[in-house]
Amino acid sequence: MNIRNALPEDCPQLARLEAEVTQLPWSAAQYAGSLSAGHRFWVCEDEGGIVAWAVTLSVLDEAELLNIATAAPRQGRGLARALLDALCAGLAAQGCTLLRLEVRESNTRARRLYTSACFTESGVRKHYYRSANGREHAILMEKAL
Known part of the structure; x- marks a missing residue:
C-alpha cells in the first residue's frame, strides 16, 4: 500500500470509484476543480x-476533511483508517493543529471510524444533506492534531 498526493489524471478514476460508494458523488470536473x-x-x-482517497482544505493552522472514501470492494479492511492517520500526520507536520469534518447522521460506519480516530462531535447542521427521504442532519466533528 502506498499513500501519495493525487495527480490531475487521477480525477476520472476518483469520480468513477466514488460513484460506486456514495449517494451524491463528485464528478471528475469537481475533483479537477478542487x-x-x-x-x-x-x-x-x-x-x-487507487483503493482509497481523501481531500483536505487547509487555512492557516486548521484543516477540513472535504471527502474521504474507500473503493467498494476494499471497504472494511482498514484502508480509510490508514489514510486518515496518514493525512492527520501530514497535516500536523504542515503546522495544522485542528482537523474538522462533517458526516451524514446516518453514516454510522464513518462516525465510528472518526470516533475511533479521536474525533469528537462539535455540532449539528440540521437538514444539511439531501437524502432519499428528504433531508438529513450533518454531524460536525473535530480532532486536535
Missing part, C-alpha cells in the same frame, strides 16, 4: 490502482 483550487488530495493505492 485539485486546481489547491485542495490537498491523498490517495491510497495498491498494485491494482
Whole structure:
C-alpha cells in the first residue's frame, strides 16, 4: 500500500470509484476543480490502482476533511483508517493543529471510524444533506492534531 498526493489524471478514476460508494458523488470536473483550487488530495493505492482517497482544505493552522472514501470492494479492511492517520500526520507536520469534518447522521460506519480516530462531535447542521427521504442532519466533528 502506498499513500501519495493525487495527480490531475487521477480525477476520472476518483469520480468513477466514488460513484460506486456514495449517494451524491463528485464528478471528475469537481475533483479537477478542487485539485486546481489547491485542495490537498491523498490517495491510497495498491498494485491494482487507487483503493482509497481523501481531500483536505487547509487555512492557516486548521484543516477540513472535504471527502474521504474507500473503493467498494476494499471497504472494511482498514484502508480509510490508514489514510486518515496518514493525512492527520501530514497535516500536523504542515503546522495544522485542528482537523474538522462533517458526516451524514446516518453514516454510522464513518462516525465510528472518526470516533475511533479521536474525533469528537462539535455540532449539528440540521437538514444539511439531501437524502432519499428528504433531508438529513450533518454531524460536525473535530480532532486536535
